[in-house]
Amino acid sequence: MLGKLLIALSATAPALAQKAGSFVEAGSTQVSAMMMFLGNEEKVYILDKSEGNAAQINGHPAWASVWDINTHQTELMEIYTNSFCASGMHLPNGSFVTFGGNSAVGVGGATSTDGGIHDTAYGAYDGRKAIRVINPCTSSDDFSSTNCQWYDNPSVLSMQKMRWYSAAEALPNGTVAMIGGFTSGGYVNRNTPNDDPAYEGGGAEPTYEFYPSNGQTPQVLDFMVKTSGLNSYAHSYLMPSGKMLLQANHSTTLWDYETNEETPLPDMPNNVVRVYPASGAAAMMPLTPENNWTPTILFCGGSDMPDEYYGNYSWPHYNTWTHPASKDCQQLTPEPQDGSTPKYVQDDSLPQGRTMGQFITLPDGTMLVINGGANGTAGYANRTLYTETLDEMPFYQSLASDPVGQPAIYNPKAPAGQRWSTAGLGSSSIARLYHSTAILLPDASVLIAGSNPNIDVQTDGVPYPTQYTAEIFYPPYFSASVRPSVSGAPTTLTYGGKAFDLTVAKGSYAGGANAAAANTTVVLARGGFTTHAYNMGQRHLQLNSTYSVNADGSFVLHVAQVPPNPALLTPGPALLFTVVNGIPSNGTMVLVGNGQIATQPTEAVAALPASQTSSNGGSSSGGGSGNDNGSASSAAMAGGAVVASAMGIVAFLTFL
Template sequence: MPASRIILGTFLLLVLIYTAIAVTPNGFEDGGHTKVSALMMFLGNEHSVYILDKAEGNAAQVAGHVAWASVWDIELREAKTQDVRSNVFCASGMHLPNGSFAAFGGNDAVGPGGKVGNQKNPGSNTGQWDGTYQNHDGRKAIRIVSPLNCRITDQLDRMPCKWYDEDDLIMKRHRWYSAAEATGTGEVVIIGGFVTGGYINRWWPNTDPLYSGGGAEPTYEFYPSRPEEPRIMKFMETTSGLNAYAHTYLMPSGKMFVQANLSTILWDYDNNIETPLPPMPKGVVRVYPASGATAMLPLTPKNNYTPTMIFCGGSDMADEMWGSYASPAYNTWTYPASKDCQRITPEPIDKSRPVVYEQDDDMPVGRSMSQFIALPNGKYLLVNGAEFGTAGYTTSGTPDTPFDQMPFGQSLAGQPVLKPAIYDPEAPRGKRWSQEGLFESRIPRMYHSTAVLLPDASVLLAGSNPNADVVLDAAFPTEYRADIFYPSYFEAEIRPSPKNVPTKLSYGGDFFDITIPASSYKGSANEAAESAKVVLIRTGFSTHAMQMGQRFLQLDNTFTVEKGGSIILHVSQLPPNPNLFQPGPAFLYVNIHGVPSNGTYVIAGSGNIERQPIGDISNLPSSVRLDNVQGGDDGPSSSNSPTKDQKNNKNGEKSNNMVLIISAAGGAAALVVLVIVAIVIMKRRRAERMRRVAEASRALPVPHSRPWDHHENSSQTAFVAYSKDDGAHDWNASSPALPGGQYQDDTYSTYSSQYEQPYDPYTSANRYPPGPQPSPGYASPQSSHLYPYSESPLYPPPQHRYNNR
């Protein structure tokens, strides 16, 4: 073979290898297989994403039955199944203060085709248990997992890595499609829901808007459970029919912003007092199954940490077109989704300012089932969804179209939107949306699709399953493929590598220092320091076009530029109001010139469900600039012009000929070696990137005295790290799909005597394994400021939101 061909072949192979292993900014990369379809998803720690599906006929197995939960490893891009006892279909979810996550409610037990389980609840046509899919009724279930130190190499069927899903930890009411929102103490308010399910939460005509003939649950309750019975929420009656998965956001005052159907309120959940706010403009429904995108925009020192919500997309179908529990009364897949966007600021600083919805820029196209992902640079990524139709599916058709004539199988939506969009809340009106340079996804993400921000600031997309059970040959099949979107900041040659990042933050208290090495930025040190932003992102519990609990908060900071080019960021603790950023897990990112670092896992607050300790605001030192200091190491300047020696040195020419000879002789061997090296590189490259994430996350905190040592709300409970079991448990692909006999989950006593009793995750000895909470209140011998509900009101918010320096 001629030497020139070998060289050309080698060059082309190198190009292909580079293309295969390189990240494509503004594009997507293969994320592997999730084992179960990602109906729900959340980032559990710096290594793992937790995935929940409904009980259905997945090929993947766990504990001798079909699986409907898995853990996806960020570094390996592989998943391992995990056992969940009850049917978690369309549950709600929320973080807890110690880094645990809870999933509330779900569906009754089902078998193949989504049919009612073969063991019925007494006096009801709902499933108590199904012997084929081996799932229990999940409508009252509270499931808790504590993922902090858990990876797929650990034993996911052992505490603390397993899901706690037992009959001794349940809600007081059946709830399917309920809403959930954390409070400033860390407890969770669980709102509304269906009792037995359907398309929307009513019959038509709607003669019983409160209970819908027993199909609707109009009450709310708390986790941990309060002693009183659930109370009726009037808003559920006002919004009857279109109130599943109500949009909820805790406000600085401690009240809750709630939006459903076309109605909006501020709600004092302790006293059950509703304050009406203006209705959603233009008749656009944003909640399920219209499923518009919604988010709280960044809380920053600039806006004085004032929450503003954005709502985009959904549907403006007329009320009667929504139909009833049975199905929509219209061929929804022919109806265009809305492109309208609205903003609202429920608690403005200027109390004379009216609280109204404000028109925002329209999206590039109408979308239903899309969701906002907060990016560390303060922008929002919009992904997933369809341009026509709504969420949901039907196996019986609509009044106008028999099922066998529906164009997209069971799906009530069509025309997937494959191209993401970027929303910039700081841009002027008319310029907030952009799709410039963005690539399309190869995978339609329709009903039951999810997305979540990863520690390296990329975004994982997974799921899509508008089907009652697993269907692999539909227009929109049950989807197991994941992909990863890389925003434009992955174009940067250098990303910040902050040092000394704390792993625990308080509400108020002493500031801390983060070091930005000179090697992790380029150009003027002063400009880099002035551009620096330290942000916290809670990535949320992703399901049904929502990120439950997602928040973005920028910490205040000043800086000192040092002679060697290092930048010391002096960073404030969280504002002294837990209602702004509820206690629990988050990731801390440092941005330089809009390019984020890898995120560091942190816990905000005490780690307990309690009145959070509050410290005074610490004054930051003045910023110190230093001229003529540069970051990075650009090396000597280079030129494409040939040197004198290259022009005149014949030995150099001979040397080049020798290279050709060597290339020809070893070309074939080189091709083989390069292929092998490429495979190794593609594996190792991802591993190295995630090791850097882990290294950043393990950075030691700067030592400071506790900011609440002398505060009247001081808690004596110390933060205790999780423990883990280092054993391994691999998914067995050869496990039989449907073994005989009724499956029963193992009890704790199978593993260790310490698990024989229900677990309290907030005692010091058992701090992080999940389980039921003390009753009737928060009282714990290890927590001096935990209290029963009957003795103390919920924590009142500070009189000020936060005082800027």
């Protein structure tokens, strides 16, 4: 029996060389991975726009699939509405939801003759108001069951407004805010001349609404009017105060979504645009006890093209692929705890300019930037103002050129001038431009997929064809000969409350036990919903911890719960990693919060025991990876102190 099992495993498990810094092919996604998210420890879910993929499901081209982490095999899934350039977010119970998209389109991106409601060639339905929900399943579940499939029925569940390229951000109670968007396709969200910056004659949607709906009529957000044109997928980050940072075009604001009041912050320096189609990399830097869980946002790359170059809905007013992408990087701490005025701070420049690069925050606290191009912007077109026919376009429909195959890694703890490195990092030979994606996997590697800078599927005869080949990138910590083996991980975490223990096995780390324990962190990594070089909802939060070293060389980590402010890490799924000497364990999926869309229970922070070394566990001694008493400032912990236990997970259909 054991022999048969081993044979079966060898037949299905991919034999990959896990060489640090390398890219390894990891199967076919069957649909181009325009959107992607980690559903659980086994599955990555993928969405594409409505287009002519060769893979068929129920008599039409497939636009959704699920990729198995263990086997690298892909199973097709059914969705009905066009999810082209949708937004997405996690829910408190571990489900995921996507919002909006484009009208029904068919061959060559043509809008259906009924005004975009239903395309008969490809079978897609209008996705502009769609809300699609899925409860991720594992291999032991019945994938044919309704519970494991996308719920996609706009006649039952939909938004109040059409939203294409809208932002999505989770709130402290698990509700999701949907912000702005177009009402149909286009390059940038404006006409020429821009006489109606709010609505663009019906092309723009400057309002916001919530899921689940609170019954409020969508209100106009002034920030979306101010940033007219360059506000697609506005960067949005919930702050500890409960307000939301918004950044688009050159503007920045803190927005109170409950009162619809804004506090303007400084403009983005150096005239660099970071949102689509300039598509700079942006992410919240790690939240740690050291920085008292104070959010700082890092923006890198994008484009400093003059405003007029972006043109309008139809096409750019410049040959974008000739304009170098920006190297500029800026930091912003929107809510400084010392009460100072927020300001942008110049950071180390990228090793090379990059558009459509995206940040993946790694478990060791470094930030990988991957994918993208050295010139131009995201998007595609059949012409520009100066190149009037598709035959003259040098890169077919792509508005970018010169793919950047080598990633780079940013170390927030390194001194200024030394934060970026490409040492030991290989390069991918696959162009990852418009519509490419990347997501952190449970083994701490990174899945890369997608890229299709074309209106429809183009697999031959174009410089940058539609891509179905997935790759895995192995960060530098894969050079370690041993990875931490950790037991005791919980399945749920609360906001404050009683600490929990993790045990790191002897022999699963390098060096002495005392030194290893003193150089160990426990982190929550949420990969988010990745699309268009942006991971919506991505967070990295280090939990406070101390340790006790055992005589046998194992050690126990005493770990605090999540700080009792759900605005720091909103309720929902995350991977729990233990990182010893910079080497992460495999991640375990946990649910943060009570699994419900509701005000989250919070408790006082439990005190942690002092760290204890062992007399025969090595020569190192002293403190844990955080504050021994597990304390944190009142500013970071604001949000109430309701004492309650974690509640059961609700099925996703209760959110409909």
